[in-house]
Amino acid sequence: VPTPLEPVDQDTLRRLHAVALRCRGGRRPDPGRARAHRLPPQSAVQAEIEDFRPYRPGDDLRFADWPSFARLGQLLIRRYREERSSHLHILLDCSRSMAVPAGDRKFAFAQNVAWLLAYLALHNETSVRLVPCAGRPAALGESPVMRPGRMGLVTAREFLSGLDPGGSTDLDLAVRRYLGRRDAHRGLVVLVSDLLLPPQRLDEALRALVGAGHEVAAIHVRGARECRVPGRAGVYRIRDAETGEERLAWLSRREARGRLAAAARLDESIDRILGRQRVRSVRADPAQAPGAFLLQALPRLDIVR
C-alpha cells in the first residue's frame, strides 16, 4: 500500500525556505529578477512561454507569435522562462528491503525525505528528476522531470505517493538505464537507500554515476529493528525479503550482540566504498522526523551554501 506523504509543518517549511541548495548551476531564487528579460532557450521544445511583448525592430522573427498576430493583427514577440542548467537527480530505493521490517517504516521515511529534497530543489529553481530503483513494475523506467513551479511540486508529490516497494535493489541497472537517457543532464545525484546490496554492485553503480560527471551524495537509511533478534528464543527460518533466500538459525537474546557486530561490519564496508568513490553520505534513522533529519543532513552532505 503506497504510503501517503506526511504533511510538512510550517516551521520546517520556513527553515527549508532559508536553505540554498548548492548544485551545479543552481542559484538562490530572486523574486525581484524573476520576471526580467531573459534570453530565449536554445531548445524551444524545452522552453516555457513566460510573457509577450510588442515586436521591436531587430527582434528575431523566430520568436514572433504568429497565431496572436492572426487574431489581433499585432505582432508580439514570445518571452521564455530561462532554462535552468542546474539538475537534481533523486535515486530512491523502492526495493522490498525498504519495507522490512515493517515497524521501521524505512520506505515511508525515504519517500518523505525525497519529497522534501524535491521541494527544496524546486524552490531553489532547480529541476528535479526522480529515479525509482526497483519498486513496482510500473515505476521502473519512469523518471519524471519536475521543473520549478506549482506543477512541478504537484507532479513530484503524486509520483512519490504512488510508489510502492517491491523487488530487489538493482541500483546498477537503474543507474545504467538512467545514464543512457539523452536528457540525463549532469548534476547532483542524491541516493536515498538502505544500501543493502552486494558491495561490488554498489561500487559499480557509484562508479558509473561519478564517471558520468555527476556529483553524488547518499542518504543511508538504517532501521533500528533490522538486526534485532526476536524476543522469544527458538529456531527461525530467516528469509531475505528481496532475494527470497532462506537460512535456518537458532536465535536468542545472546545473539543480539552478534547482530550488531554484523551490521557494523556491513556499514564499514559500505562506508569504504562510498569513500573510495568520494560520495558524501549520512546515515538516517527512520524513526526521526524527515524534515528535522534533512535540515541536519544537508550541511553534512555539503550540498547547501
Place this chain on the structure above:
Amino acid sequence: MTLELARTDVLLAAPALFALLLLLHRRRPRIEPLEVSSLLLWEGTGDERAAARRARRVSPRFWLQLLGLLLLVAALAGPTLVEPPRSGRRLLLLVDVSASMQARVAGSTRFELARAEVRRRLGALGPGDRAMLVAFSSRPRIVEPWTDRRARLDDALERLAPDDAPDGLRAALTLARAILRQAGTGSEAVLVSDRPVRVSGAPAGVSLETVAIGGGLDAVRRVDAPDDASAEADPSRGAAEIAGPGPGGPTDPANVAITGLDVSQGPFTALADTTAHATVRNFSSSRPVTLVARSGPAGQEAEIGRWTATLAADEQRVFVLRGIPAAGRVEFALAHDDEGDALAIDDRATTWIRPQGAVRTLAVSDDPALIATLRRLTEATGTFDLVPASIAGRAAGPAADHDLAIFHRASTAGWTKGALVIAPVEDELFSVGGTIGDVRTVDWDPSSPLARHLQYPLSHQGLAARVLVPRFDARPVVRVAAEHGDVPVVWAGEHGGRRVAALAFDIASLDLGAEENLPVLVLVLNALRWLDPLVDDLPAVVPTGHAPSVDETSHRLRSAPAGASFPFARLGEYVFDTPAGERRYVAELRDARESDLRVGASEVDIVWPAPVDAAAPSPQPEGPETGPLAPLLYGLALTVLAGEWWLYRRARGEAHA
C-alpha cells in the same frame, strides 16, 4: 513408611494426558519464520544443521507441563504416607489442672508436685518413645500431641498452670480412650490427679496407672491395687499414691470455703426484705471462722456484716445477711491468714442485689379503670413508678423521661423503649384482624420468661381477643384454640433493639385481684419484669468451668481475666458484646468437691467411659510425618504450573517487546 493410594484408577489418566500433551506440542510450529531486510545483516548466525537439531528437541515448557499434570494426577490419587507401628513406648500423660491443684502443700502446691511427677515420667522415656500431654479441668485439652521431642514436652509442661475450674475426669478419660484407641495396643496412660480414683474397664492392651497427689510428700508409695478381675488379667495396670497418711491425717491441708451464696429477692421484693445467704463449710478439723460481708463497687466496699463462729470438722453453716443498705455488689469473704487455709480461691463470693423502684413506667390509656388497676399493681411491686397519660396527651409528652410504657388501645408510634401493649391497635407493630370467639383451650410456652410461674389454667372467659399479626420478630407465648384454629394471644419479641410484649385481649374489664384472673396477673407481672431494663444489666454469677448460654456466633468476648478461656476457666468478670448490648458474667468457684482437699475424701470408682464425648476435643493426628500427601502434591503441581506460566508470560512479553 509406606505409600498408600486412595484411588488407583486416576493413574490411568496419566498416559492419556502425556499423549495429549505430546500431540499438542507436536502441532505447534517448531521453526518460526522471520523475514529480514537482507541476509547481509544476518551473517554468522551459526550452524544450520545445529539449528535444525534444536528444532527437533522438546521444549522445557513441555516437561514442566507434563510434570505439573503428573503431580496433579498423583494428588488426585490420594496418596498417604502410612507409618508402620513404632517399636517405642507410647505414654499418655493426663494431668489434673483443676482448682484443687492450687492447694498449698508443704511449701509447694499440688500442681507443682504433679508437674514434678510428670517431669520424672518424661525423664524415664527412652529413645523412640513417644508421649502426649493432656491437661484437664472442667474440659480436657491436648497440650502437646504425640511426639518424641522431649524439649517440646518439657516446654508444654512448663507453660501449664492450674485453672480455677473443677475437674472433669470423665471427659478426660473419654478423650484418653479415643487417643489410646488410635495409638494401638501396648500404650500406657498415667493419670496424675489429686483425686484418688480407681478406673475400671480399661480398653484391651492399654495399661492405666493413676498417681494420686495428696497431703505431705514425705513418702512416695507405689501401690499395685488391681480393682477387679479384668485388672488382674492385666498386671500392668496399677495405682501409685503420692501422699502422706490417710484421710483426716495431720498433713491434710486445712480449708474453709464459701460453698454457696444465694440472694432471696423476689421479682418485686423490697430491698429491706431482701436477704443474702452465704454457706460456709469447714473441710478440716474444728476451727474458728470469721465471715465478712461488704457492699459497694470494687475498691470502695464498706463492711455491712461480720460473723464469727467455730465450725466443727466438716460442719456447714449458713450465715444470713439482712438489712442490705443498697442495691448493687455484695461480697462475702472469709477473714483468716493464708497459712491457715490451703486454697484461697474459694474464700470469696460475690453477688448482686437488684435495684428497685426506679423504673418510671408510662401508662397510656383513656380507660380510668385500667389506670387504677395498673396503679394498684405497680404500687404492690414497689418497682415501677406509674405515670398515667391519656392517648391524646401522650403524643405531646416527652418519652425520654420514662423507662418503659404500657399502651392500652393506643398506637406505639414514636416510642423507642420497651413496651407492653394491651389490646393493640393497627400500627407499625401489629396488623389487627378479627375477634376470636369460642375459646376452647389455652396453652403457653413454658420456656418464655412471660410464662414463668404460670401454673394455673388460664380463664377462658376474659380472653375475647383479636387476631394479631406482628410486623416484627415476635414469638407467641400464649395460644388459644378457637373455632378458627390455633391463635396466639400473647406475643413477646424485639423490635429495633427494644423488647415488646403484647396481650391481644383487653384486661381493662378484668378484676385482676380475683382468683380466676390470677394467671393474667402473673402474665402482666412477668411481662413488666421482663421489660424492666435494670434486670438484665446485673452481671450473672456462674460457676467456673461452666459455659453460660452464650451464642458464640453473636456474642464476642470483649474482656476476660488473663489466661482465661471459654468456658470460664478462671475466676473473674467476663464481658461480652452482644447485639442487645454489653453482657457481664462473674465466674466463681462454687464446688464443694474442689474445696475438699482432704486426701481420699473424694475417692471414686469410675468405669472408663466408652463412647466419645461430643464435647471433648477430638484427638489430633500424631505428626506431620504421617498423613495425606495430596495437599503437598497439589501445592507442588501449582508451583510447577505457575513456573511454566511465568516462562510462557516472559517469552510472550519478550516477543511483544
